[in-house]
Amino acid sequence: MTRKKRRLYVLVLCLLGIGTGSALTLTALEDNLAFFQSPTDILEKPAGDRNLRLGGLVEADSVERLPDGASIRFRITDTKNAVAVVYTGIVPDLFREGQGVVAEGRLGADGVFAAREIMAKHDETYMPPEVKQALERAGHPGGVVGGTTR
Amino acid sequence: MVEFLNMGGYAPYVWSSYGLGALFLVGMLLTSLRRLRTRRDDLARLEAARPRRRRDGAEGEGAA
């Protein structure tokens, strides 16, 4: 009985130790664990000529096709600050104004972010198109939780 | 029917996901059942070959 109890205590102590250790490590690594930075992050802490990921919403009415026909220019916003992005290539199916995006690339000296890759983000709401339309008619343009379509 | 199979243009992604799921569920079940059958046959052969007196109440002989 006592041996079982001792084994149980050792186990609980080990779990507490592992838990605290991981929590401390993860807190220390906080910045490195973020997948992307917001426009505000990037403007406040310029990273220089380094590869990084910029995430936010595609600003409304900001998407324009450049004269070369293959490139687009738009702004990524966190509603506080916005960064202009230039990208050449095919964008994901979900890419549209108001949609969450992550752009991977470099911030140029001119303040324009040259993206190598564009990824679209979507939120955690799933519903049929008819429900979405009904919600919009009822005056909830965003859907259930901060929706993203126009 | 064609529309159903087309999955709104995403057929390769949707159907390979379901294909992989089915492959795993069926494959894992069949290998597990086959494993059980071979082990059981092996065990039956071994126990049949053992001396008679050892078979009654000798469940735990391996641990002794």
Place this chain on the structure above:
Amino acid sequence: MTTAASFHRFANPARFQRIGDLLLPWLFGATALLLGVGLWLALVVSPPDYQQGDTVRIMYVHVPAAWMSLFVYTSMAVSAAVGLVWKHPLAEVYAKAAAPVGAGFTALCLATGSLWGEPMWGTWWQWDARMTSVLVLFFLYLGFIALVDAFDEPARGAKAGAILLIVGVVNVPIIKFSVDWWNTLHQPASVFRLDGPTIHSSMLWPLGLMAVGFTTWFAAVAIVRMKAELAERRIRAIRIAQIGRE
């Protein structure tokens, strides 16, 4: 004391075999029914998503696989703890039987996630916190499987494996909360959240049925694999006894 100990050691597996045999037909029947209706709802009845169209149907495989990968690992870690503290004879049998199945669920989750990420996000794979922590879970499963077999003496392998399982359990909350603690490409939880699911009921039903079907399937396969493992242990015990007699 010796009789009590040997009873504890062998009565439990015997009782397990009896209960398992009783449960198996019901579990197989329930699995067929749940997955049958679940697939019908998932592929035919449920609507496409307003944003993601028909790719949302990948969710009905991807999300149950993800839940199972976490559930199986957690159950193995609990069983490892029970095995270490109370020396329950079935604990290590369960962990060994469940590990390849859990690894398979994790691989299925990663593969279907890729197949969903490419058309919607525009990428097969990214090192964000959610995806990386699930990949770590996959390696924990593989590590456990390799470690258990790495010792000549099965008891030592089981003990080393149990310790790995218990240490690795910290990864479970990390996977669950990665999407809340850090910004990720993967969106936050849709079902298990404090303010209730953000999935329309027409999509929640097939998801729920598929998830319960995956669970009953896992229970059935786990029982079959545990029976095979118990038979293997008896074979080993008999062979060792034969060598001892020669």
